[in-house]
Amino acid sequence: MGAPAPRSVVRPAAPADLRAVAGIYAHYVLHSVITFEEEPPTADDWLRRFRDIASRENPFLVAEVAGEVAGYAYAGPWRPRPAYRNTVEDTVYLSPCHTGRGLGGALLGALVERCARAGRRRMVAVIADTGQDASAALHRRFGFTHAGRLTEVGYKHGRWVDTVLMERDLTADGRRAHTEDPAQGI
Secondary structure, three states, rough: OOOOOOOEEEEEHHHHHHHHHHHHHHHHHHOOOOOOOOOOOOHHHHHHHHHHOOOOOOOEEEEOOOOOOEEEEEEEEOOOOHHHOOEEEEEEEOOHHHHOOOOHHHHHHHHHHHHHHHHOEEEEEEEOOOOOHHHHHHHHHHOEEEEEEEEEEEEEEOOOEEEEEEEEEEEEEEOOOOOOOOOOOO
């Protein structure tokens, strides 16, 4: 029998977490096509992003395992125009050594709940179609539905990449029960 997995906590991010957030994201910027950024943002860039998200009263969360930031999620603006202010786009990333442990579900579930409580109306996911279904499957578990596909909109690491759009109603009338409890798997 192995040792039990360390307990994790999903909590609001703090400026002190942003160096770890930058490190997690840099891995995906440099080694994958799941983000279309080509240069990793610095910790200072992340501080600006963090402050912008906070100024919009949107959540920015981290999953912490054994005192280490193992993943993060935040709700950013869907589009910059004022009429979109109640629609947010979710972002969820995990440290490569912390995948497959339920942290993505814990982060997304907490993000959905906090956005709903904050009065946001819709959440949109823009998912790079890498040929793997993990991100789309995670979003489906939390009530997201397919909203469209944008074909070959990104070019990175020598290949064209599509994006899949998914959306979820956050209002009380449109909230669907999801099959994964955000407190489970933490």
